[in-house]
Structures are given as structure tokens and as C-alpha cells.
Amino acid sequence: MYSEIVQKIVDTLEENLLTTWQLEHYATKIGYSKFYLTRQFKKETGLTIGEYIRKRRLAVSAFLLLHTDYTILDISFECQFQSQEAFTRAFKELYSMPPGKYRHMMRSLYTKEELEMTTTNEVKGWLLTGTNPSAYTMKADHEVFHTGSKSGYLGSTRPVEEGQFGTMMQVFSAKNWIGKRMKMSCFIKTKDAMKCGAWCRIDTINGDLLQFDNMDNRSIHGTTDWNYYSIVLDVPEESAAIHFGVLLAGSGEAWIDGIAFEEVDDSIPSTNIAGYAGELPLEPVNLGFDDL
The missing domain is CATH 2.60.120.260 (Galactose-binding domain-like)
Known part of the structure; x- marks a missing residue:
């Protein structure tokens, strides 16, 4: 498990994932300097605080693409990207496809999986x-x-x-x-x-x-x-x-x-x-x- 301080950082990041907070805000909330938080978080997770927030925001965006009809522009701003173009670049880097293609492909795939799940309790490899x-x-x-x-x-x-x-x-x-x-x-x-x-x-x-x-x-x-x-x-x-x-x-x-x-x-x-x-x-x- 994470140390107590890093777990507190993770909890605070998760609670404020879609806010406009900067590193200074997280440091004030947790009660440590931003330099100490950054060093401890990187040491235990292998990620910077910024990288963690970015990955988690992209995960939220993937959920919104699949389960809502929000436009890609709306999702970009909801997940705190400055533009649709910046969001698309980041999303494609992590998911290897642009958000529009991801929405179309994954919705079709999951519809098929949900139909199959009614008759099977299998997950490949597990x-x-x-x-x-x-x-x-x-x-x-x-x-x-x-x-x-x-x-x-x-x-x-x-x-x-x-x-x-x-x-x-x-x-x-x-x-x-x-x-x-x-x-x-x-x-x-x-x-x-x-x-x-x-x-x-x-x-x-x-x-x-x-x-x-x-x-x-x-x-x-x-x-x-x-x-x-x-x-x-x-x-x-x-x-x-x-x-x-x-x-x-x-x-x-x-x-x-x-x-x-x-x-x-x-x-x-x-x-x-x-x-x-x-x-x-x-x-x-x-x-x-x-x-x-």
C-alpha cells in the first residue's frame, strides 16, 4: 500500500480531479509543501502528480465518451483540457485512437459483450x-x-x-x-x-x-x-x-x-x-x- 502521506495525496487528487486546482492548492489542502508532495508521490508511484491527474482525467473522459452523449468539446472542457485539439492529442497518445473513433468502436464492442455476458461468466485468460x-x-x-x-x-x-x-x-x-x-x-x-x-x-x-x-x-x-x-x-x-x-x-x-x-x-x-x-x-x- 501507499504510505499515509501518498495515500492522502491520492485521496485529495481523486476528490478534486475535475477542478481547476493547481499544485499549490493540493499542497495547502494536504498541509505539506508542494516540493515534498511531488518528491514523495514520484518516489512511490513512479508518476508526477501532473501525470497522475492527466491519466485519471483521460479515464474519466473515456467513461463519458461511452456512457453519455456529451460532445467531444464538452468532454474536453469537463476534463480540464484547454481545447478540443489538446484533448484529442492526449487521448490518442494514451488510447491509440482519437476520441470519436474510440466512442464508435467501443460502444459497438461493449454492446456485443453485454449480450454475451447474459450467457457466460468468462473473461479471457481468467x-x-x-x-x-x-x-x-x-x-x-x-x-x-x-x-x-x-x-x-x-x-x-x-x-x-x-x-x-x-x-x-x-x-x-x-x-x-x-x-x-x-x-x-x-x-x-x-x-x-x-x-x-x-x-x-x-x-x-x-x-x-x-x-x-x-x-x-x-x-x-x-x-x-x-x-x-x-x-x-x-x-x-x-x-x-x-x-x-x-x-x-x-x-x-x-x-x-x-x-x-x-x-x-x-x-x-x-x-x-x-x-x-x-x-x-x-x-x-x-x-x-x-x-x-
């Missing part, structure tokens, strides 16, 4: 599983997303007890990650979630667990806006498969977006909660049961 997968549904959601044009959605379809869970997941080969420390990051948004979190697991070819983290010690509860989460695991030599996804324990809804994998060095601490042979203590401990 699996719906868990202790009781029939109590959950998953889809690609083009109405709720952080950036781009879609997010992954996982939600309960009927009351579910906390002991049961569903997960939207996929698996890929560990071959390109052997010997590396891997960071999986994503954005998650929830609604009335009993318990939710991203997860990642690394197995041997026989299915034996090597590394695992399901955010159990920092799980998400209730209704939350988009927040950044990460999992850091080592990929041992005997690794064969990497499983990952978002899980929902009990009832509720969750959206996941912006999933990324990157190599990090040892200065980034592992979040592994499984343990494996290399982490076992060298000697037995508390043999007399005296330590509480």
Missing part, C-alpha cells in the same frame, strides 16, 4: 474459482475502472458466509522470473466487502507451495475507493508456476485494475507469509514451552 465459485460472478467492467477502459470485477451473487470465498485468478510460468524478487501491484476498489485482497502464490512443478501472500494481515473491508496494493515474493530456483488474482471472502464486490509485475531488489521487503525451506530456523526453539 478463471473463477474458490470454495464456492457458483456464489460469485466475474466480468470485465467498462463502467468502473481506474485507468484505461476496463477493470476486472468479482462479486457475490447471493449471501455468502465468511468461511467461503471466490477468486478471479490466472496462472503463468515462473520461467522468466527464476531467481528474482517479484513485485505484483494493482489498484483495488470495493463495495460492502466482507474481506478482500490481492494474492499471489508460487509453486513447484508438483504443486508444492513455495511463496504466498493473500494480504490476510492487511485485508480490505467494507467500501473503499481505488487504492494501491502490492505483494513482493521471491521466485526460487525450483519454481514452476505463478498464480495470482483477487479474492473475496464472504459477500461483497471488488474491482481490480492496473495489475503489473516488476523485478525489485532486496531493499524492497518480501511480503511472503508461507515460508519455505530456506527460511526455516537453524535450531529448534521453545522446546520447554516456556516462551509465550
Whole structure:
């Protein structure tokens, strides 16, 4: 997750995304200098505050193109671009097509997807599983997303007890990650979630667990806006498969977006909660049961 200060920056940016605020206004609202905010935000997100605002405004514009009949000029000004031309250039740079073409193409595509969604619960590359997968549904959601044009959605379809869970997941080969420390990051948004979190697991070819983290010690509860989460695991030599996804324990809804994998060095601490042979203590401990 972000540090407290960067999370406060993100929350403030989201609350005032379509205002005419300048960096000084955000700094005054948060209570730190603009130089400190800029440095901390760049350090943790890899983006400048301006780049983040620009991407999020373009995501809002993509939503408006799909779900309203606002003119492109109106959307340009609503999303704080100085002209339709400036908006079109920025939109094309991020979405690889001008806004008018995007509106026409994506509306046709999503109409087709919505018709198919009435008879299928499939999303290419993803699996719906868990202790009781029939109590959950998953889809690609083009109405709720952080950036781009879609997010992954996982939600309960009927009351579910906390002991049961569903997960939207996929698996890929560990071959390109052997010997590396891997960071999986994503954005998650929830609604009335009993318990939710991203997860990642690394197995041997026989299915034996090597590394695992399901955010159990920092799980998400209730209704939350988009927040950044990460999992850091080592990929041992005997690794064969990497499983990952978002899980929902009990009832509720969750959206996941912006999933990324990157190599990090040892200065980034592992979040592994499984343990494996290399982490076992060298000697037995508390043999007399005296330590509480």
C-alpha cells in the first residue's frame, strides 16, 4: 500500500480531479509543501502528480465518451483540457485512437459483450474459482475502472458466509522470473466487502507451495475507493508456476485494475507469509514451552 502521506495525496487528487486546482492548492489542502508532495508521490508511484491527474482525467473522459452523449468539446472542457485539439492529442497518445473513433468502436464492442455476458461468466485468460465459485460472478467492467477502459470485477451473487470465498485468478510460468524478487501491484476498489485482497502464490512443478501472500494481515473491508496494493515474493530456483488474482471472502464486490509485475531488489521487503525451506530456523526453539 501507499504510505499515509501518498495515500492522502491520492485521496485529495481523486476528490478534486475535475477542478481547476493547481499544485499549490493540493499542497495547502494536504498541509505539506508542494516540493515534498511531488518528491514523495514520484518516489512511490513512479508518476508526477501532473501525470497522475492527466491519466485519471483521460479515464474519466473515456467513461463519458461511452456512457453519455456529451460532445467531444464538452468532454474536453469537463476534463480540464484547454481545447478540443489538446484533448484529442492526449487521448490518442494514451488510447491509440482519437476520441470519436474510440466512442464508435467501443460502444459497438461493449454492446456485443453485454449480450454475451447474459450467457457466460468468462473473461479471457481468467478463471473463477474458490470454495464456492457458483456464489460469485466475474466480468470485465467498462463502467468502473481506474485507468484505461476496463477493470476486472468479482462479486457475490447471493449471501455468502465468511468461511467461503471466490477468486478471479490466472496462472503463468515462473520461467522468466527464476531467481528474482517479484513485485505484483494493482489498484483495488470495493463495495460492502466482507474481506478482500490481492494474492499471489508460487509453486513447484508438483504443486508444492513455495511463496504466498493473500494480504490476510492487511485485508480490505467494507467500501473503499481505488487504492494501491502490492505483494513482493521471491521466485526460487525450483519454481514452476505463478498464480495470482483477487479474492473475496464472504459477500461483497471488488474491482481490480492496473495489475503489473516488476523485478525489485532486496531493499524492497518480501511480503511472503508461507515460508519455505530456506527460511526455516537453524535450531529448534521453545522446546520447554516456556516462551509465550
